Amino acid sequence: MPLRRLLTRLLLAICIPLILVSTTLLPVLHVHMESRLDSLRAEAKILLNVGQETLTRDINESLTYALAIAEMPELRRYLASQDRAALIDQHNSLSDLSQLSTFLNTLISHNPRYTKLVLIDNQGSEVLRAPKSNETGPRVNGTHHAYTDYFQEAASLLPRDLYISPPGRNLQFELFGNEVIPVVNVSTPIFDATGARRGVVLLSLNWSYLTSALRQAMLLEQSANTLLIDAQGRWLLDEGIPPLNTTSFGSDFATLAPDYWQAMQQRNAGHATVDNHLLRFQTEDIRTQRYRSLSGSIFSENAYYPWKLGVSLPRPTWRSLIEEETTVLWFLLLTYGVAVAFGIFWAFSSQRQRELRQAAQRHAHEVSDLYENAPCGYHSLDTTGRVIKMNRTELTWLGYSDEEVIGHVTYRELITPETRDHFDKAFENVKNNQPGSAECSLLTRNGEQRHVMIKASAFYRDGQFVHTRATVFDLTERKQLEEKLRAQAMTDPLTGVFNRRYLQTQATTEMSRARRENNPIALIAIDIDHFKHINDEYGHDVGDDVLTSFTKIVADLLRQEDLLCRVGGEEFAILLPNTSLSHAEQVAERIRSTVAATPINASEERSEKMLWLTVSLGVTAILTNEKGLKPALKRADIGLYQAKENGRNQVVVNAG
Ligand SMILES: Nc1nc2c(ncn2[C@@H]2O[C@H](COP(=O)(O)OP(=O)(O)OP(=O)(O)O)[C@@H](O)[C@H]2O)c(=O)[nH]1
Numbered sequence: 001m002p003l004r005r006l007l008t009r010l011l012l013a014i015c016i017p018l019i020l021v022s023t024t025l026l027p028v029l030h031v032h033m034e035s036r037l038d039s040l041r042a043e044a045k046i047l048l049n050v051g052q053e054t055l056t057r058d059i060n061e062s063l064t065y066a067l068a069i070a071e072m073p074e075l076r077r078y079l080a081s082q083d084r085a086a087l088i089d090q091h092n093s094l095s096d097l098s099q100l101s102t103f104l105n106t107l108i109s110h111n112p113r114y115t116k117l118v119l120i121d122n123q124g125s126e127v128l129r130a131p132k133s134n135e136t137g138p139r140v141n142g143t144h145h146a147y148t149d150y151f152q153e154a155a156s157l158l159p160r161d162l163y164i165s166p167p168g169r170n171l172q173f174e175l176f177g178n179e180v181i182p183v184v185n186v187s188t189p190i191f192d193a194t195g196a197r198r199g200v201v202l203l204s205l206n207w208s209y210l211t212s213a214l215r216q217a218m219l220l221e222q223s224a225n226t227l228l229i230d231a232q233g234r235w236l237l238d239e240g241i242p243p244l245n246t247t248s249f250g251s252d253f254a255t256l257a258p259d260y261w262q263a264m265q266q267r268n269a270g271h272a273t274v275d276n277h278l279l280r281f282q283t284e285d286i287r288t289q290r291y292r293s294l295s296g297s298i299f300s301e302n303a304y305y306p307w308k309l310g311v312s313l314p315r316p317t318w319r320s321l322i323e324e325e326t327t328v329l330w331f332l333l334l335t336y337g338v339a340v341a342f343g344i345f346w347a348f349s350s351q352r353q354r355e356l357r358q359a360a361q362r363h364a365h366e367v368s369d370l371y372e373n374a375p376c377g378y379h380s381l382d383t384t385g386r387v388i389k390m391n392r393t394e395l396t397w398l399g400y401s402d403e404e405v406i407g408h409v410t411y412r413e414l415i416t417p418e419t420r421d422h423f424d425k426a427f428e429n430v431k432n433n434q435p436g437s438a439e440c441s442l443l444t445r446n447g448e449q450r451h452v453m454i455k456a457s458a459f460y461r462d463g464q465f466v467h468t469r470a471t472v473f474d475l476t477e478r479k480q481l482e483e484k485l486r487a488q489a490m491t492d493p494l495t496g497v498f499n500r501r502y503l504q505t506q507a508t509t510e511m512s513r514a515r516r517e518n519n520p521i522a523l524i525a526i527d528i529d530h531f532k533h534i535n536d537e538y539g540h541d542v543g544d545d546v547l548t549s550f551t552k553i554v555a556d557l558l559r560q561e562d563l564l565c566r567v568g569g570e571e572f573a574i575l576l577p578n579t580s581l582s583h584a585e586q587v588a589e590r591i592r593s594t595v596a597a598t599p600i601n602a603s604e605e606r607s608e609k610m611l612w613l614t615v616s617l618g619v620t621a622i623l624t625n626e627k628g629l630k631p632a633l634k635r636a637d638i639g640l641y642q643a644k645e646n647g648r649n650q651v652v653v654n655a656g
Contacts, residue, residue, distance in 0.1 A: 005351070013343030017336070033321060044224075048309065050218060058213050062210065063186065070201045074099075104128065117130045117201065117203050150202050155197075159296070166300055224311055225277075230308075279312045286300075377472030377474070390405055398414060426454065439452070455472075522579045522619065522621050524574040524588045525617065526571065529615060529649060549600045561577050567633075573633065592650065595614065598613075618643060618653075639653060
C-alpha cells in the first residue's frame with residue numbers, strides 16, 4: 001500500500017510539474033508562434049505587393065512599348081503609302097519596306113520583351129514580320145491573319161486601344177532562340193496622320209521574360225513560391241512550384257492543386273493555410289484602369305480574367321521554431337527537468353514527512369491514551385482553580401462528562417466541605433510554585449465519596465503561572481483495605497464478634513467515659529457447658545457452627561452499645577456500658593434462658609440434628625477506679641467458675 005501510494009505520488013510529481021510548466025510555457029510559445037505567423041503574413045503581403053508592382057510595371061512597360069511601335073511614324077507612313085504605292089511608286093514602296101523591316105528587326109532583336117512583330121493591313125494580310133527568321137510556331141499559318149482573334153479584335157479598336165490574347169488560350173508557344181517559350185499576343189490598330197485606319201500591329205509578348213521577372217522579384221524569400229492563375233484555373237507561369245514542379249504554362253492548376261484553387265477561388269484577396277503553407281493572394285486584372293499606361297482601353301476575353309497572383313510561404317512548425325532557437329529548447333528541457341526533479345524530491349520528502357507525521361500521531365495517541373486512561377486521575381486548574389483539563393479516569397471517578405466539568409466548575413466544588421481546607425492549602429502552595437499535596441475526599445455525582453491523594457505542581461511560562469498539573473491517586477480501596485484489616489484485627493474470624501484485644505481497647509474507652517459520666521458499667525463472662533462433648537460427638541466443624549449460631553442468639557439479645565466478644569475457645573464476654581450490676585444480671589439470665597430454650601441445628605452430611613445448649617455466666621460490675629479490665633474479667637471468671645461448680649446453666653453474680 002505505501003509503495004502504491006509512493007508510485008502514485010511519483011506519477012503526480014512528474015505529471016503535475018509537466019502540466020504546470022506546459023501550461024505556463026505553451027502560451028508563451030504560442031504567442032511566439034503567433035508573432036512568427038504575423039511576421040510571415042506581413043512578409044507574404046510585402047512579397048505580394050512587390051509581385052504586383054513588378055507585374056504591373058512589366059505589363060505597363062510592355063504595352064507602352066507596343067503602343068510606341070504602333071505609333072511609329074515610319075510604320076504609319078509605310079502603311080499609308082501602301083495604297084498609294086500601288087498607284088504611284090512601287091519601287092519607293094519596296095525601298096521603304098526594306099528599311100522598315102531592317103529597323104524593326106533591329107528593334108525586336110534587341111528587346112527581349114517581344115519575340116516578334118507582325119504588321120497586318122486592313123484586309124488581314126501580313127505586310128511585314130520582324131524578325132524575319134522567326135516564322136515558325138503553332139500560330140504561324142501563313143500570312144493571312146484575317147480570322148485571328150488579335151486581328152479581328154484590334155481591327156475594330158480605337159487608337160491606343162489594345163487587345164491582349166489571354167495567356168494560355170490555345171497554348172501559344174514560339175521558338176525563341178533555342179527555346180520554346182510561351183507567348184501572349186498583343187495587338188493594336190494603326191491609324192495614319194489623317195486618322196484613317198491602316199492596319200493592325202501584332203506583338204508576341206515573351207511571357208517567360210515577364211514571369212521570370214515576376215518570380216525573381218517575389219523570390220526575395222528563398223522558400224517563397226509565386227503563383228499566377230487565370231480565372232479558369234490555368235497556370236500562368238512558365239515554371240511550377242513545389243511539389244508541382246512539372247507544372248508548366250497553361251497547365252490546369254485547379255485540378256493539379258485543388259486545395260490551392262479552392263482557397264483562392266472563393267475570395268478576391270486574402271490568406272489561407274494550405275498544405276502547411278501560408279498562402280496569400282490577390283486579384284489582378286490587367287484590363288483595369290490600374291494597368292493603363294499610355295494606352296486607352298485594354299480588351300481581352302472575359303472568361304480568362306481576373307487572374308490570381310499569390311505567394312506561398314512554408315508555415316513555421318513547433319519543431320522548426322525550436323530548431324531555430326535552440327536556447328528555447330534547452331530552456332524547455334531545463335525547466336521540465338528542474339520541475340520534474342523538484343516533483344520527485346517533493347514526492348519522497350512528502351512520503352517521509354507523512355511517515356514522520358503518522359509516527360508522531362501514533363505517539364501522540366499513545367500519550368493521550370496514557371493520559372486519559374491512566375490508573376490515576378490527571379487534571380489542570382487555572383489561577384482561579386477552575387478545571388481546564390481532566391482525564392477520563394478522574395471524570396469516570398466523579399461520574400461527570402468533560403463538557404460538564406471542563407471550563408465550568410472549580411475543583412474545590414468537587415471536594416467534600418470537610419476536606420476542602422487541605423485542598424485550599426495545597427493549591428496556594430502550588431500557585432506559589434511549590435509542590436502541593438492534599439488528601440481529600442471527592443464528591444461523586446451520585447453522592448458517594450472517593451478518598452484521594454492529590455499531588456500537584458505549577459506550570460510556568462515566561463515566569464508566569466499558567467496552570468497546575470495534578471496527579472490524583474484514589475485511596476478509597478486502600479482505605480477500605482485498611483478498614484478491613486483493622487476490622488479483621490478486632491474481630492473473631494469464626495463468629496464475627498469482637499475479639500479479646502478489641503474488648504480491652506474498647507473497655508478502656510468505655511471505662512473512662514463511664515468515669516466521666518458517672519455511669520455504671522458491667523461485664524458478663526459466658527462459657528458453653530460441655531462443649532467438648534459436642535466436638536467429640538459431632539466433629540469440630542459442627543462445633544464451629546454451634547459457636548456461630550450461639551453468638552447470633554446472644555447478639556440478638558443485646559443493645560447496640562453492648563459489646564459481645566469471644567475471649568477464648570467457647571468463652572465469651574459482654575461489656576455492658578451504662579448498665580448496673582443488677583441489670584447486667586437480668587441480661588445474663590435472659591441469655592441463659594434463651595440459649596437453653598433455643599435448639600441449634602447441627603447439620604451433618606446425611607442427617608439433621610437439633611442440639612440443645614446451656615451456658616454458665618459470671619456477672620460483675622466494672623469499678624470506675626480500676627485501671628484496666630483485668631480485675632473485672634477475673635471477677636466475672638470467678639462467678640463463671642462458681643456457676644460451673646454449682647451445676648452449670650446458671651448465672652452467678654460476683655460483685656467483688
Ligand atoms: N469446635 C470448636 N471447638 C473449640 C473451639 N475452641 C475450643 N473448643 C473446644 O471446646 C472444648 C472446651 O472443653 P473444656 O474446656 O473441657 O470444657 P467443656 O467441655 O465445655 O466443659 P465445661 O466447661 O466444664 O462445661 C475443647 O474440647 C476445645 O477443643 C473452637 O473454636 N471450635
